[in-house]
Amino acid sequence: MLRNTLMKVLSSAALLSAIAVPAVSAETVTTPFSDIAGSYAKDAINELVEKGIVNGKGDGKFDPTGKIERQDFAIILAKALGLDVSSTPTSPTFSDVPSDSYAYASVEAAVKAGLIKGQGNGTFGTGSNLSRQDMAVLFVRALGIDSQGKGSILKFSDASSISDYAKDAVAVAVGFGLFNGGTDGKFDPKGGAAREEVALVASRFFDAKEIIDSQTPPSQPDPAPTTPPEPAKPATPTPPATSVPTSSGGSGNSGGSSNGNHGGSTPSQPETSAPAVKLVSSSPLNIGDSIQLISSKVGKVYLVPYAATPTSIADLDSLDDRFKSSVLYANQVTEMQTSSLTAGEYKVYFVDQEERMSAPSAKIVLQDNPRITLTNEEESSFLLGKEGAVLKDLTDNPSSADRNINDWIQVKWHGKSLDMIYNSTQHNFKVFEDDNRVGTLEVSSESSVISIEPTEDGLHIRPTEEANETTKADLQFTLKSYSREEETQQELGHVDLPVHFDLAPSVTEATYQDGVITLTVDQVLHQMDVLPLVTSISYSSSGEFGNDNGYLLQDEEFKVALSEDPKQFTITLTDSVLNELLLNENGKFRLVISGLRDETGNLSEEETYDVNISNVEPNPTSEGE
Structure with missing residues (x-):
């Protein structure tokens, strides 16, 4: 019953509302998004926008890398499937979705429909991003495919990290071409599903669903009940009438039968x-x-x-074996290899076991060009700190500002990854297949918040003063052919890499305990040889700091150290200064700190932080004094 409901109700508009946001005007819908040029799902997003299936987030933005949280997806899923959200249980199914939650009715409706089962510990996972493996489960349930036992065929290197409940669904989703793994051979099951990824998978889902639906016979209404006929009375035999063939294959004279087939069952067609x-x-x-x-x-x-026009199966069978492939499973993805073929335009025909030939597929263009792709085409982005980064090739002693281009961009020739080496004279990257140079990779940016400065060792990429953590920008990589004669180079590929800007770290919490001040930072500290710089530490027993209030600690009275937690560091006070300060519950430390360094090389500027003393005796003076 659930399968039938899903297959009938789950339309393209309903499902893709999972990545839609509040409706915008028609003019906005038809306007290209300004932030999807570098998205690997750009074509899928545009296709779905043209169909009116998905909207942007306003201001001409789609937010392709934004995530979808589980409770929000439950709301959209409930609306998409027309689930009953008017009747809710008296007590919540999940401890983290109470009855006053905005998503309560939708989550409970999805649970009742058997779509959502939670995380197995009584919680739903409110606030968590929808994972890739859970998205696979939902799409496969929507297709109505029996996935049991399919998980054994998974070949991802991280297949063991796919949850048991999701393995079969992931295998079916991959088999149908809904998902691809990363170029590192991993599936990343726990990774959050991005809006652009949902768009791409949904586009593929519609193609698969269209074929499945075309093969699903329409449901027939149950026949109306009939009253059993009265027993026939004996009659004088008469010669049989001459049969007249009918369109149904029966006789024009039923010979007493009420169904026109001489009382037998309807013959199978x-x-x-x-x-x-x-x-x-x-x-x-x-x-x-x-x-x-x-x-x-x-x-x-x-x-x-x-351009060919085969008219018979004999024409197809006369082809070389390179152009043939067996289909072992209906409605599942079949792959045809192209490594032995030549460039050109092709189409595909299918012949079933009854030797019936399909109409040709759409045009397939095969090109003998390298392909340029992102190393992790679903999640990759370039993190740029305040001091910028140097994009270069392999180096023996990389600094915190160095970025190896081979970690970010891949150039593939016939499936093989090629090497890229920085060209210090032309300020681009030379692309090699073994010892043969086959191309040139150029780096540019149309973003006004990025500057690219050629240096001898690499390209120094810097943010301008206008850049902040919400600014969107891209680096453009263009691959061109190479010839020794320096003739006009042909463009072979292009890809955009999103750039995210990173500000310097800052302290988010400071606490005192037993002579140690612990400071928590909002980013991982880059643990080189540079410790945070503590300019000064003052203590006031009253908690007020003025011209004459407070005790200024000397450098030898405290020690700064990094913690095991990469987001924390400590300041340990010496016993001598603790004895002199006579701490009390009203006291307060004031710290002036700078030099917090993150992994992108950002250094924080001087900031002041106050630390309350709340875990000492109210009166530190002993009774004997």
């Missing part, structure tokens, strides 16, 4: 639906990439030149 094939891969493809497709039945697929 041979299946006559035409087979179908649909591309999952986006064109163009590079030679070495696999062509992914879904066919409606078991059979065989054939890749033919786009």
